[in-house]
Amino acid sequence: MQHVKANNGASLPAALEVSGVNHSYGQKQVLSDISFSIAPQRFTVLLGLNGAGKTTLFSLITRLYSTRHGAIRIFGHDVGRETGEALRRLGIVFQARTLDLDLSVYQNLSYHASLHGIGRREALSRIKSLLAQIDMSDRLYDKARSLSGGQMRRIEIARALLHRPPLLLLDEATVGLDIRSRAEILTTIRKLVVTDGISVFWATHLIDEVEESDHVIILDKGRVLADGRVDEVVRSCGASSIREAFTTLSGVASVPAGGER
Amino acid sequence: MTLQSATGPVPAIERGFSARQYLVCLKGILTREGLRFLNQRERFISSLVRPLLWLFVFAAGFRQVLGVSIIPPYKTYVLYEVYITPGLCGMILLFSGMQSSLSMVYDREMGNMRTLLVSPFPRWFLLVSKLLAGVSVSIMQVYAFLAIAWFWGVKPPWTGYVLVLPALFLSGMMLCSLGMLLSSMIKQLENFAGIMNFVIFPMYFASPALYPLWRIQESSPLLHKICLANPFTYAVELIRFALYGQVDWGSLMLVVAFTILFLGGAILAYDPSTGLLGRKQDTGGNA
Secondary structure, eight states: OOEEEOTTSOEEEOSEEEEEEEEEETTEEEEEEEEEEEOTTOEEEEEOOTTSSHHHHHHHHTTSSOOOEEEEEETTEETTTSHHHHHTTEEEEOSSOOSOTTSBHHHHHHHHHHHTTOOHHHHHHHHHHHHHHTTOGGGTTSBGGGSOHHHHHHHHHHHHHTTOOSEEEEESTTTTOOHHHHHHHHHHHHHHHHHHOOEEEEEESOGGGOOTTSEEEEEETTEEEEEEEHHHHHHHHTOSSHHHHHHHHHTOSOOOGGGOO | OOOHHHHOSOOOOOSSOOHHHHHHHHHHHHHHHHHHHHHOHHHHHHHHHHHHHIIIIIHHHHTTTSOOOOOTTOSSOOOHHHHHHHHHHHHHHHHHHHHHHHHHHHHHHHTHHHHHHTSSSOHHHHHHHHHHHHHHHHHHHHHHHHHHHHHTTOOOOHHHHHHHHHHHHHHHHHHHHHHHHHHHHOOSGGGHHHHIIIIIHHHHHSSTTTSOHHHHHHHOHHHHHHHHHOHHHHHHHHHHHHHTTOOOHHHHHHHHHHHHHHHHHHHHHHSTTTSSGGGSOOSSSOO
């Protein structure tokens, strides 16, 4: 098990450790020898174009798919062998919307709380607190169907935090949102790292979501092309910016504003 | 928005779950399924319309054509609508079980299934809880049907209404497990029509739901053998006997055996290390 230094200098097991992971759909190899680790209490970006393998990797981390080659550990707990211990340390925001549209916000969140063994009274207290923080207390009993895309995403983030996980995974969490909602969500998640010591693993294809202080892992065609602090990755590529480094590494002609091809 | 004080510093996490937490999880899954059912009133009505049509129209029309002699558990001649009522209870469980599997395919396509599957509770427990939720909803439908049938003259002994409950539960578990197993093999919602044609209708018609097995044997020995190989046959007979205060031990044992078989298969199929799901690109995301 790999140990890494946290922000406060303490030696802790890696929040997420992926070693030698391969995955294929039939004959099609989608992930090849993926290895990296992310430190606790850090914001780590998984940067890759559509089809790079980000969602497959997330499916393996969350054990929607089984890891047949390699190992994945969450705070030292092997996802395959100690699935429950690993998953209870994980909060997840999937790329696809996963709220039940016919249920209210409260019913959706309460359902999630029960899936983590949190009783009704405790769940209600946490739900009210979280909704107050995202200025959506007045939507508690509204149907999820009546929410905007940005509001749904905020509820999904609140849901992922309901069981107080030390590691938060977000798969393209800002896709389909307007600029304001995107900025709000990104700022909120970054704050969680600082204030609550949560480790965040943020998958995106949008380069402008990467900041200088981030740890970045560049994934392309199922392979890790770069892994390190942004300035290290930029320097190792001989580039002047992360955009240029990403363009060079992934072999695309250019990456326009927003990072979309 | 800010969530900084919502979660607070990350607390230490205890290992494992207590029995109370398992109950909380089970209750949450049951509640969600119940709420979904209540939110879809048309689903409740349509689940009753089908068997009631059979009872009111089909049975009335065939009453004079299809005579039923005295066979256990009946102690006298019975009207045809009395004969087919247990089969119609089975029909509700069959369609409901398959509808439950349909909702799992839909949930998987829409992504809702992921929220269940990434719960830290054991996968088998989550699936059994989901099955229990589906069966509970089915049983409510059956009792609503039996209440209406009572006014139509189908009046089993009152003890039958109590004794049929475990029979409905076991039969429901068997059929929902089969539905869950099938749902793991269906990649897209569109493929569900095939299940209707290749599973539900053959299971229903090749059973004693509509006509006694001895009559089937007289008309077609081959069809009789098919009926005997059909798990739904035993669910119908178990319900029929229970509704009249008796236990058909043979059917009981076979229903339990089929339940174990289908449930075991469904748990294996939904286990990512052994099942089919991890080999397919079916969780709705990009690569």
